[in-house]
Amino acid sequence: MARVPAAERRDDLVNAAIRVIASRGVDGATTRRIAEQANAPLATLHYCFQTKELLFTAVFERLTERYREVLIENDVHGDLVATARAMLRGVLDWYLESDPEFASASFELISWAQRQEDHPAVTVYNEAFNVVRSILARAAGQDVAPETIDQIGYVISTLSDGFVVNWLTYADRSRAAQQAETVVDVFDAWLAVKLA
Amino acid sequence: MARVPAAERRDDLVNAAIRVIASRGVDGATTRRIAEQANAPLATLHYCFQTKELLFTAVFERLTERYREVLIENDVHGDLVATARAMLRGVLDWYLESDPEFASASFELISWAQRQEDHPAVTVYNEAFNVVRSILARAAGQDVAPETIDQIGYVISTLSDGFVVNWLTYADRSRAAQQAETVVDVFDAWLAVKLA
Amino acid sequence: MARVPAAERRDDLVNAAIRVIASRGVDGATTRRIAEQANAPLATLHYCFQTKELLFTAVFERLTERYREVLIENDVHGDLVATARAMLRGVLDWYLESDPEFASASFELISWAQRQEDHPAVTVYNEAFNVVRSILARAAGQDVAPETIDQIGYVISTLSDGFVVNWLTYADRSRAAQQAETVVDVFDAWLAVKLA
Amino acid sequence: MARVPAAERRDDLVNAAIRVIASRGVDGATTRRIAEQANAPLATLHYCFQTKELLFTAVFERLTERYREVLIENDVHGDLVATARAMLRGVLDWYLESDPEFASASFELISWAQRQEDHPAVTVYNEAFNVVRSILARAAGQDVAPETIDQIGYVISTLSDGFVVNWLTYADRSRAAQQAETVVDVFDAWLAVKLA
DNA sequence: AATGAATGAGGCTTCATTCAT
DNA sequence: TATGAATGAAGCCTCATTCAT
Numbered sequence: 001m002a003r004v005p006a007a008e009r010r011d012d013l014v015n016a017a018i019r020v021i022a023s024r025g026v027d028g029a030t031t032r033r034i035a036e037q038a039n040a041p042l043a044t045l046h047y048c049f050q051t052k053e054l055l056f057t058a059v060f061e062r063l064t065e066r067y068r069e070v071l072i073e074n075d076v077h078g079d080l081v082a083t084a085r086a087m088l089r090g091v092l093d094w095y096l097e098s099d100p101e102f103a104s105a106s107f108e109l110i111s112w113a114q115r116q117e118d119h120p121a122v123t124v125y126n127e128a129f130n131v132v133r134s135i136l137a138r139a140a141g142q143d144v145a146p147e148t149i150d151q152i153g154y155v156i157s158t159l160s161d162g163f164v165v166n167w168l169t170y171a172d173r174s175r176a177a178q179q180a181e182t183v184v185d186v187f188d189a190w191l192a193v194k195l196a
Numbered sequence: 197m198a199r200v201p202a203a204e205r206r207d208d209l210v211n212a213a214i215r216v217i218a219s220r221g222v223d224g225a226t227t228r229r230i231a232e233q234a235n236a237p238l239a240t241l242h243y244c245f246q247t248k249e250l251l252f253t254a255v256f257e258r259l260t261e262r263y264r265e266v267l268i269e270n271d272v273h274g275d276l277v278a279t280a281r282a283m284l285r286g287v288l289d290w291y292l293e294s295d296p297e298f299a300s301a302s303f304e305l306i307s308w309a310q311r312q313e314d315h316p317a318v319t320v321y322n323e324a325f326n327v328v329r330s331i332l333a334r335a336a337g338q339d340v341a342p343e344t345i346d347q348i349g350y351v352i353s354t355l356s357d358g359f360v361v362n363w364l365t366y367a368d369r370s371r372a373a374q375q376a377e378t379v380v381d382v383f384d385a386w387l388a389v390k391l392a
Numbered sequence: 393m394a395r396v397p398a399a400e401r402r403d404d405l406v407n408a409a410i411r412v413i414a415s416r417g418v419d420g421a422t423t424r425r426i427a428e429q430a431n432a433p434l435a436t437l438h439y440c441f442q443t444k445e446l447l448f449t450a451v452f453e454r455l456t457e458r459y460r461e462v463l464i465e466n467d468v469h470g471d472l473v474a475t476a477r478a479m480l481r482g483v484l485d486w487y488l489e490s491d492p493e494f495a496s497a498s499f500e501l502i503s504w505a506q507r508q509e510d511h512p513a514v515t516v517y518n519e520a521f522n523v524v525r526s527i528l529a530r531a532a533g534q535d536v537a538p539e540t541i542d543q544i545g546y547v548i549s550t551l552s553d554g555f556v557v558n559w560l561t562y563a564d565r566s567r568a569a570q571q572a573e574t575v576v577d578v579f580d581a582w583l584a585v586k587l588a
Numbered sequence: 589m590a591r592v593p594a595a596e597r598r599d600d601l602v603n604a605a606i607r608v609i610a611s612r613g614v615d616g617a618t619t620r621r622i623a624e625q626a627n628a629p630l631a632t633l634h635y636c637f638q639t640k641e642l643l644f645t646a647v648f649e650r651l652t653e654r655y656r657e658v659l660i661e662n663d664v665h666g667d668l669v670a671t672a673r674a675m676l677r678g679v680l681d682w683y684l685e686s687d688p689e690f691a692s693a694s695f696e697l698i699s700w701a702q703r704q705e706d707h708p709a710v711t712v713y714n715e716a717f718n719v720v721r722s723i724l725a726r727a728a729g730q731d732v733a734p735e736t737i738d739q740i741g742y743v744i745s746t747l748s749d750g751f752v753v754n755w756l757t758y759a760d761r762s763r764a765a766q767q768a769e770t771v772v773d774v775f776d777a778w779l780a781v782k783l784a
Numbered sequence: 785a786a787t788g789a790a791t792g793a794g795g796c797t798t799c800a801t802t803c804a805t
Numbered sequence: 806t807a808t809g810a811a812t813g814a815a816g817c818c819t820c821a822t823t824c825a826t
Binding site: 550557 | 614615692695699700713739742743749754756770773780
Binding site for chain 4: 810812
């Protein structure tokens with residue numbers, strides 16, 4: 001097996017871990033399987049990441065980062081309603097575009113993170129929430145109360161999380177696409193009342 | 197050691213399993229830990245449930261059954277709006293009342309079930325959905341299209357699932373109680389538009 | 393399950409044990425499987441036979457007894473050559489008639505007995521040998537040296553054991569039937585030289 | 589702990605397995621006991637052989653190989669009678685020289701192999717038989733019918749198997765040495781008639 | 785007398801990790 | 806540096822046996 005520099009290996013291993021977690025769950029994601037998927041010797045995994053937990057943390061960070069990117073990419077720089085709406089849409093579409101297994105891996109990892117000592121699960125939520133808030137705040141200008149911003153953020157996350165659970169369970173893309181419409185309708189209705 | 201009827205033992209084990217799954221995740225829920233939590237020798241677990249998987253299935257059924265009960269208990273036998281609203285409220289309140297660990301165990305088990313051969317995860321969703329549908333249908337009478345009923349059911353489940361994810365992540369009851377209000381507001385707004 | 397007197401159960405259990413040993417080997421013959429095969433509760437096995445070893449000893453005795461019967465049934469009360477020949481034939485035919493699994497169980501049990509404290513394996517051989525010897529001795533009258541009698545007995549057992557090993561391995565009855573002819577031919581040739 | 593090449597480790601384990609099987613039977617040959625006998629940690633056994641069954645297969649192959657060597661070593665390259673005779677003698681002597689436990693392990697494993705899916709038991713017999721046949725065929729030249737060759741092979745195996753059973757049962761070397769003589773006498777008598 | 789319930793001991797296997805090179 | 810080899814701990818499960826009725 002060709003010797004490969006550690007930095008590159010790290011990347012391979014993180015990607016491999018995501019794939020394995022998606023297909024076999026967090027508990028099915030053994031070091032051996034991840035190493036195999038990454039085409040790397042088992043010992044390399046521990047050479048690159050002292051511990052399985054550290055590898056998972058890296059995976060977690062990668063997912064968090066991706067999530068933030070999705071949010072930022074979907075900032076339409078419009079008014080509050082348009083911006084909020086686009087953000088929700090963007091997240092739903094992203095879920096739909098990626099493999100359902102990807103969403104599955106994310107969820108698995110959040111459960112996993114919940115049980116780790118320093119609760120990075122909360123961190124990722126907070127971080128995502130901060131991104132959402134800052135985007136919305138800019139769109140809202142001065143007129144909207146911070147509590148309202150927060151609430152909008154909460155509803156976006158609630159709707160998208162709820163959407164994902166169903167999508168993961170049924171893994172039926174055309175059905176999920178329709179449901180995405182419904183979800184956006186729900187959001188619209190509420191926003192109209194809220195910002196009336 | 198005192199003689200304990202098998203049925204009771206089975207019950208103890210199911211309860212123990214729920215507790216362990218909630219606190220340590222499905223993969224942390226080893227037979228040893230479950231037996232210990234149930235205050236039973238490890239071999240007893242396999243006497244009562246031939247297999248760990250069978251125990252988990254029993255746990256799964258227990259949770260499913262409980263979920264159905266909650267739905268039925270919250271049928272107010274009113275008109276469609278009142279009935280739908282009460283059902284959503286009932287589920288949210290139930291989540292809030294029970295230990296967050298209970299909801300956590302449910303979520304963990306759904307992920308687990310997803311990876312089992314015969315996908316009981318889908319079954320539990322379908323079953324719950326059928327209960328919701330039949331309650332809503334009775335409340336709606338003849339005037340409402342079945343598709344609308346289905347959509348209302350979908351929104352109830354999406355909102356409650358989304359609510360749970362946040363509740364599990366932060367495990368902050370007073371915050372969740374406020375969020376429950378928001379969730380119901382969202383539902384009301386949409387229902388008003390939908391059934392206008 | 394109907395309560396059945398212990399004496400009858402003992403018989404059932406011994407028969408069940410033989411069947412299970414034949415089909416799954418000594419190590420596959422667990423108490424549970426034997427009890428199941430005998431249609432008896434597991435605890436009954438230990439009620440009838442304090443120990444699995446004691447049950448196996450009973451099985452062993454049953455097989456030994458059967459072996460002795462076969463030898464005696466095939467005593468043609470003729471001269472030495474005819475008697476010896478008939479005995480070998482009788483044993484070979486018996487093996488051929490019974491299920492190959494029966495022979496298999498016998499062999500399994502002999503290996504098993506070999507490893508028990510008081511070596512009943514030797515006992516069964518000695519016993520069988522004594523039966524053979526006494527039959528041959530009567531047929532031989534006074535003229536034949538005891539050593540010769542012993543040697544004939546040894547050759548009978550060697551040939552029949554060797555025959556069985558092949559029969560067990562290939563479990564091909566028509567092939568084994570031909571081989572039985574060959575075995576008898578071998579015996580005849582040697583007897584002719586030996587008793588010339 | 590000193591680094592030991594994997595190949596050597598495998599060898600140690602195979603040897604240990606043979607010893608344990610010989611002394612405690614196939615079913616008494618637990619992974620723990622084999623590892624202990626090999627002075628290796630239990631996990632090492634599974635590092636070298638993914639499975640207990642694979643280890644046993646390796647043991648089986650070792651025994652088969654050894655058996656073939658014995659046959660080939662005892663090819664005297666003489667005429668048919670001399671060659672056949674020498675082969676039988678060689679096998680008997682080999683059994684006598686080696687520990688009775690070695691023969692015991694062989695027999696145990698053949699029973700074991702019989703119960704495996706792909707019946708390697710038949711394979712080893714066929715293989716051994718082919719070696720015998722080819723040696724005999726060369727010695728016989730053109731004049732002897734193939735059926736006769738086969739028959740001689742069968743008698744050799746029957747006599748040696750029968751011999752072994754007694755040898756294993758009594759484990760009395762001096763007695764077995766005498767019996768070996770008798771066995772060869774039997775073979776000689778039959779060969780004389782057969783090839784007359 | 786007869787049996788459902790229960791269990792300690794031990795079975796095979798896999799895990800994350802470390803060691804020696 | 807990078808990795809094949811090795812391993813202690815723990816996984817699930819089954820065994821023969823005993824207990825309480």
